[in-house]
Amino acid sequence: MSDFEFIEDLEELSSAEEFLEYFEIEFDPKVVMVNRLHIMQRYHDYLQKMEKAGNLPAEEAALKDAYQQMLGQAYQDFVESDAITEKVFKVFRMHEPQTTFVPLDQLLGS
Template identity: 65%
Template sequence: MPTLEDDLQDLSTAEDFLNYFGINYDIQVVQVNRLHILQRFHNYLHKAENAMPDDEAAQREVYIRLLTRAYQDFVESDALTEKVFKVFRMHEPQTAFVPLEQIMSKSNPAVSGKM
C-alpha cells in the first residue's frame, strides 16, 4: 500500500495536489497562479517541518490545511502583491546597516575630506 510520501512523489502540478487532497478550486485562479501556489505551499511546509506529526493521517491534515491556505492566498490576492518569487522583490527598496563607527571612520572619504 503506497504511503503519503509515495503518493506525493507522483504529483507535479498544482491541480494534481489540489485534486489529490480533495480541495475545491477555481481553475482560472490556478491557471494564473499555479507556480506561485506550489511555491507558497512549499514555503508553508518548510516552516511547519519541525512540527510535522509522525502519524500519516495527521500529516495529511497538515498538508490539506497548508495547501488550502496557499491556494486561498491567491484567491484573495495576486502574485504581484504576494511576491512569492524573488523576481517580484528585486526592485523593492533595499536597506543596509552601516555602523556609526564606519561612518565616522577617518578612512571614509567624506569624513577625511579626500573626495
C-alpha cells in the same frame, strides 16, 4: 522507501491541479492557471517552515491533514491576493527599497 502511503502518492503528482484534486480542495481553474507556480512554491514554503519548526505530525492521517491544510492555505492566499502582492519569488522583491547599515564611526571617520 516511505512509511507513508500518501507520501508515495504525492511523488506521482505533477501539477497544481493534481495536488488540489488529491487533497479534495475545491478550486477555481482560472486562479490556478494564473498562479500555479506561486501556489506550489507557497505550499513548499509552508511545508518547509512547519518541518523546520518540528511541527509535522508523526502519524500518517494527521500528516496528510496538515499537508492538505497547508495546500488549502497556499491556494487561498492567491484567491484573496495576487502574485505581485504575495511576492513568493525573489524576482518580485528585487526592486523593493534596500536598507544598508553604516556604522556611525565610519561616517564620522570620513
